[in-house]
Amino acid sequence: MDVKYQVFISSTYNDLKEERQEVIKVVLQMGHIPVSMEFFSAADEDQWSLIKGLLDECDYYVVIIGGIYGSIEEKSGKSYTQLEYEYAVEKGIPVIGILNRDVNRLSAEKRERKKVNQEKLAGFSELVKRKMCQFWSTPSDLASNVATSLHKLMNKNPRLGWTRVLPKEHPIEEIVQTVNVDIPKPKNVVSNGILTERDIRKVLKKGLFDFGSFIDIYFIIEGLYSHSNTETKLPNSQLEWIRKNEIPAHLQQVKEIWTRSYRCIYTFINIRDLAQKRGVPQDVISIGNIFISYIYYVLTEVWGDVPYFNNKPELEMAPKGSSNVKEIRTLSLANLQSVLHDSTLSTQHVDLAVGVAVRWELQAKNYSKAKEYIDKLINRDRYKLAPVHEIFSTDVESIGYFDTDQEGSQFHNPVFRVLCKKGRFVHYLRYTEVLLMATEIYFHLSDHQKALYYINLVRIRNNQPQLKETGNNFIATLLDDWKANLGMEGSYFSALKRNGYAEKVLGIPAFKSVLPIPAQEIALNPNMQQNEGY
Template structure:
């Protein structure tokens, strides 16, 4: 190469370097300047002892001068490099250390590296955080493409904030954001930091950040798989936002700083529409519905309701805050899902859609006897309720009552067992009274600590709780079993009132905290409610022969009108209203479903035959419970207690006729029993003859005690003191229930 060519080439190279330097932001006219650089390092805040370095750089991000080091001064993440001379205004800050994990609410178990590229001529107070870290590589990429630092930083900032739907906050540089500032920008930093940290260890976060920085640095946006991961992380974070906010406030309070943290939900793009903060109502905003209630006929229909809302409205939240995933645990709620044998449309069935601010509800025919109601709830994307339309649909009174389903059968069998046990023990008490003349059994075996007394009480209340829960759950569905359940409730409450007089009357599902502090209800109030329920049941139950001895749980459960009539007549007789009792019992007699036979309910062989055969022309309602006989004088817990028999109906009918002055008719009914049972009854008036008949044939039916009580025979027949016409309240109940009082005499 000759000298002339060499001179030209050298000049060209010099011109090229000069041009390149100017185009890439090299500040040739920048005079060295001293800066006192200070700020914070925050993920959550880095803790005291963490390290930070600052490296001066030129406009091409080439290293200039010396690297300076400092240590985080306190647990707030503060640092300061002191006064340093910089040959250019650009610098790289790198921090490494432990930090406060705002998601977990504790210090990290591993360290984290965070970086920032800053222009010191704009601001000497600079913060290092996840936002500065995420845009680091993007700034490098854009400067390599020829942009000046200011332009590259501005573009990277806008792209990064746009990626999170937070572009409205992009005007302020991320290096000025601080968690403790109490501003919108502070909330932006917390929201993004928490979103990237949720469900990740420090090592996993480091790996994840490397991927995010690489993708964003190359393209100014995140890849599809990353966007999908961010969407999943939003769902997880939605359940944690409140605790994140509380954790940060608590942490700074422990460090002696009272800070404000705004509600973080407004700083995340939950519906991925590219704009955070437009998913929830702001102060003063509301959603208006054209109507909040629609009444639908049984056959169904289509309804359209206008919606006025400043934000998107959903029928199902995009982010379900309460979604804990699937569970196999059986709870009280999901246990009652098969009350009925399968039927179609047993609840309100609707199709719902929202289109162009119109809510359309299409309701199908309802296969239920009773009216049903169901809400249509409107949400924002986070699951906050914005409004509700109550849909009420008429029932169809002609709908057939379905058989019990799997759950229904289990529940009925569940309360049938304690009812049977209770009646079995109750009959043992009747036997103590019956044989008291011979062996003085009442004073020996009937006292507050008596196990039989305690068993009757606990079994009947156990059955009652199951019945009340079943009533509540069934009422929420078809509501067609309510009368049947009321009859079973009346059955045990009638016997409890006869035995103890005033007892706690629980016709609801009590809170567990109040279940052991319920006072006694006057017997009059109990009977008033039972009468109302039984009268309604008589109107709605089927007129048929009752078949409780069948092994089919449906035949046990679906009691007939006659069962309700007999219970109601028993209550009327106890209250001395024999006119009402006579009418009810006359109906049972005239139905012709039952007839007298030679059964003698003082004879255990009769009871055994009923149990073995599973049918009887006389038995109206019986409970089965297998147990071994015990004691002496032939006393033992019966395997089966026929608590409603046609013999009892006829004798009670005769009693009512006699009390109503119809002695001849009463004698006629009594004669039917004495003839069928081959009884020898002599002397006395008709009522005394009925008493003698009962003593001869009704021992195992749980009916004699009530008869003797209401007719003032108990003291003489059983040879007992006045107070022993009622049983003692179980001692355990007195101890555990502070509102309970003991019956007089015990």
């Protein structure tokens, strides 16, 4: 299988924009993954931490040197470009230096004027010449030399790189071995080589484990991107860029949520396939459909158009491009309809399916259809609002949740515990959200009396003043209540977007209503295109 390498492209910023773009094109044409700090000035400590994190993930490093030394880091007195180079060498990352043949022939604005910086540039150039290097005069000349040098370096010093691993049929023993939860060891899972219903239900824990791993990273990214978090100091600087809504396509967390999302989808498709082959009761298949639909809803909220898989034969084909959101929503709602008619399914799983359907219909602004679903949940006698101090210590209002006292291996990520974990129960759909969704639905259907009734149920629970009328700022008030009640729980950003408030509240341009497709996915999948604006 072809290996895709991640190549860090370094240079001073303003003077070498054209040259840097030529090198990025070359790396893409070679089928590899370029990493370049196009949107960062690399002039503060936090960004330097981010750059080091990105360098740690790269396989090769290319530095382009012209006639400017670059921004200076105060403590060392060195430019950030030189610090990047030295860090790459220190970490054992193979490096290539591309130096201008004759700096004096560059235009005045592309040359250092200060003698001290000229001397530093000369010293840095001599340092780079000790390793593999080439020389350039024009951007096209530069691109040709980079291509030649990278090809030689990759052959001489192959690295780990990235590979696309398509899911394949695994024996149940292998599936069980991949997860660290309380599942019997392989020798005890299958008796006499025959899969039983009990065996498959044990493997279902694998899917729930993967779903918890997905919720872990999703809640972090959604909460930070929507400014739900109020921590003054985040655990690492890469998280700060998420909260600033400045996310490059090669950010680790972007890749992580993409990977965990599809890993979870693949797991449930495998479980569904096993259940169908063994004639296991329908509820196992239905549970898989619910969680697959939940994740696709999140994927379309985070990225918009994404690849859609719904069965194993598709997974074994070549990488596919994105399906549009409307198509994914239609297919997901069709799967949920089959779930709602499954008499073998528990009431709570049916209610989770209904809740996911409400989210899909709200995304499409199909308020009448969303009303049909939301009324089913509200008319249930089993859910009620928990007192504020008991929301995360009980499952009273939870439709979907993890009990972290029982799921001992889940949610130990220290970042999640600091930013998202509010108590014993981690809810991924609860009754507070149902009532706020009902408020939104009835407001848009012009039934303002019911909209006020549902939002006031939440406000009374919180000891807040009741609202007497809807008024012009009602949706803004609803969104404020949404953030206060459900911040860091995965739904606030969606509520902002579908009500047209994301750009105003978060101070972002329209294109940032979705995140960039991970750079690794773009490089590994020739059928994928980057989201507009990134």
